[in-house]
Amino acid sequence: MHELSLMGDVLDLVQRDARKRGLERITGVRLLVGTLSNAMPDALQMAFLMFRAGGETPLTEEAELTVETEEAKAVCVLCGLEYVPDRTVAVCPDCGLPSGKLVSGEAFRVLSYEGS
DSSP states (O other): OOHHHHHHHHHHHHHHHHHHHTOOOOEEEEEEETSSSOOHHHHHHEEEEEHHTTTTTGGTTEEEEEEEEEEOOOEETTOEEEOOOSSSSSOOTOOOSSEEEEESSSEEEEEEEEOO
């Protein structure tokens, strides 16, 4: 489950930034996770709860995690059709060729965090 490692990195990043800004606690973290990012939102939630319960991340002991999903979209570079791909190598449903260019769906980033 690589989500545990990802969440550890996210919490480390957020806590380092919060300390620089003089925050003593973090109350919320918002992530953007693409449907083709290879990160599962449920597993990220579970990893977040494990870190929070373990007491290893003192700034986030009371924080809530919000995961927003970025839907995948591709555009065929040959015919211009915009469609929802089911994998990163996108086959155009109109042309039938693997000519789709992904324009969204691979994101994995911290959108924001809140604290005091």
